[in-house]
Amino acid sequence: MKRTAALLSLLATLTAATVTAGCADTAEQTADPVSLLVAGTPDELAAYRALAAAYEQATPGARVTLIEASTAKDLMTKVSTSIAGNSPPDLFLINYRNYGQFAVKGALAPVTARLAASASLHEQDFYPQAMGAFRWQGEQMCLPQNISSLAVYYNRTLFKQYEVAEPAAGWHWNDLVATAQALTRDAGGRTVRAGEPETAGTPVAVHGLGIAPELIRMAPLIWSNGGDIVDDPNAPTRLTLDTPQAREVMQDFLELPRIGVVPSDVEVEAQDYEARFAAGKLAMFVSSRRVTTAFRAITGFEWDVAPLPQYRAPANILHSDAYCMTRTSANQDAAWRFLEYALSDPGATLMAKTGRTVPSRISVATSAAFLSPGTPPGRSQIFLDTIPALRPVPTIATWPEIEDATGKVLENAFFHGDPLDKVIRDLDAATRTVFERGAASR
The missing domain is CATH 3.40.190.10 (Periplasmic binding protein-like II)
Incomplete structure (x- = not known):
């Protein structure tokens, strides 16, 4: 409980800083909530709540509904049943080792065209090892949030x-x-x-x-x-x-x-x-x-x-998770706007400061937000040095x-x-x- 409370306090501070640095000039968006399914420990889920809150504060009119799973297995069950029942979330965060079963069924909406047209996200912003893991039959199927290793x-x-x-x-x-x-x-x-x-x-x-x-x-x-x-x-x-x-x-x-x-x-x-x-x-x-x-x-x-x-x-x-958009989502435009924010410098920085992820966004991975001088692990650079050898x-x-x-x-x-x-x-x-x-x- 102490750890979770401490992290929540940290994330509240980070959220305020992120909002200040974020999209203050973003036009007002629709009120349709974006549903996002994520899994994690209490500490990890607290980080996603902070990210959702930061996005809502930085984007007038936007709302995010977070659907929480306690484990990766629980998340897989929720994704499978929701897709089968034609009531999937707009977005879900999944490891590349697991997303193929949904891609082969045509349950995902490719993001290739949206990425090419985006003013804030570009393919070269991300480590190619993570991007490549989420390509399916020539399409960029999902966008990676992180790039880890053992x-x-x-x-x-x-x-x-x-x-x-x-x-x-x-x-x-x-x-x-x-x-x-x-x-x-x-x-x-x-x-x-x-x-x-x-x-x-x-x-x-x-x-x-x-x-x-x-x-x-x-x-x-x-x-x-x-x-x-x-x-x-x-x-x-x-x-x-x-x-x-x-x-x-x-x-x-x-x-x-x-x-x-x-x-x-x-x-x-x-x-x-x-x-x-x-x-x-x-x-x-x-x-x-x-x-x-x-x-x-x-x-x-x-x-x-x-x-x-x-x-x-x-x-x-390679250990990498990505945001995937579901094909039958009726809220894809709003979901993409959230995704742009989550993988922008402000959004990725907020997640990096929790310690949970090695950001897939190169500018954040090589910054103090991830390398965190004075905070363990002291040798975080090792995760970046390993990237060329990832498979x-x-x-x-x-x-x-x-x-x-x-x-x-x-x-x-x-x-x-x-x-x-x-x-x-x-x-x-x-x-x-x-x-x-x-x-x-x-």
């Missing part, structure tokens, strides 16, 4: 306490593992190593690493090692995790529980990775920019971010099903030690027909 959040206080070198640019996967081993400690601060008789059975108080056993966590490591996760990124028909490059990464990844540097499934069920890091029980945690807002409420220790480790070359995975996963209608199917197999293998050959066979078996349906839908 980073290693680390407890800087623990690194200093145990005299472990902080992560540096270009560090290898093996460096990450060695660092995690050095920081896996018992309640007395002693190193705990799996397989060593002297520490056998010793309860771990701090694990060195937290990383979810998911395909989207493995993908950038496989790319870094010269492999790929699918046979054709543009028109995939199967996973390609049986190559030497992919097998090496998967073996290393699935070995983490066996060397004792990550929490068990029981421990993660009791307290998830994000909460464990905030409580000082994880030395490192791999995640996107999304967790920054919550972590800024940490007072018990100092933290920062480091680049994702690599194998042969830098690589990372998207395939944009197909069935990609969310691919992630669900692979997630179940990988979680079981990660925590219960299935042999690698079996894991690869199970992943292929779980996804073949899903890929076939995805190919047919395009």
Whole structure:
């Protein structure tokens, strides 16, 4: 509650400043409310409420109705049911990995022509990696709000306490593992190593690493090692995790529980990775920019971010959300005016100052609004330095099903030690027909 109250106070200040800097000369608009569906934590939803309020104050006569979902899954359900019931929101904010199922059904209104005619938004204002992820059959289907990547959040206080070198640019996967081993400690601060008789059975108080056993966590490591996760990124028909490059990464990844540097499934069920890091029980945690807002409420220790480790070359995975307009919306002109404001310098600045996003708008991403000198993470520039190495996963209608199917197999293998050959066979078996349906839908 304290964190949310503090953020609301901050956003109130930002809203006032944004309105002053914003569209004071905008002509009066219609009173038809623009409906916007978003998902997030209480902190994130507070940010969208502030954005809506800033737009209303800067645009005489405009109104925004915010439809809130608690999780991305809840948002997907709301979008699907509202489109099926012919009562969709005017706009919704969605990750590029999930929007294909709506694009293939013709449920979205392309914004190509509107963007070309806009006096305030231009394609070159945005990072091309994020823009490209929302192109569908030659049309710019949605406009990206953010462009994130994976980073290693680390407890800087623990690194200093145990005299472990902080992560540096270009560090290898093996460096990450060695660092995690050095920081896996018992309640007395002693190193705990799996397989060593002297520490056998010793309860771990701090694990060195937290990383979810998911395909989207493995993908950038496989790319870094010269492999790929699918046979054709543009028109995939199967996973390609049986190559030497992919097998090496998967073996290393699935070995983490066996060397004792990550929490068990029981421990993660009791307290998830994000909460464990905030409580000082994880030395490192791999995640996107999304967790920054919550972590800024940490007072018990100092933290920062480091680049994702690599194998042969830098690589990372694109995380990007965009505003999509629904085709059957009767309020598209008003929705576009809100979108122009939300992605303008004032609107993007307001969202950037919450810490939640890496702005897709280049001018804001490279400003103090995002880099936030004096506010953690101190190394926010890392997110911008990573952008040239970003790659998207395939944009197909069935990609969310691919992630669900692979997630179940990988979680079981990660925590219960299935042999690698079996894991690869199970992943292929779980996804073949899903890929076939995805190919047919395009």
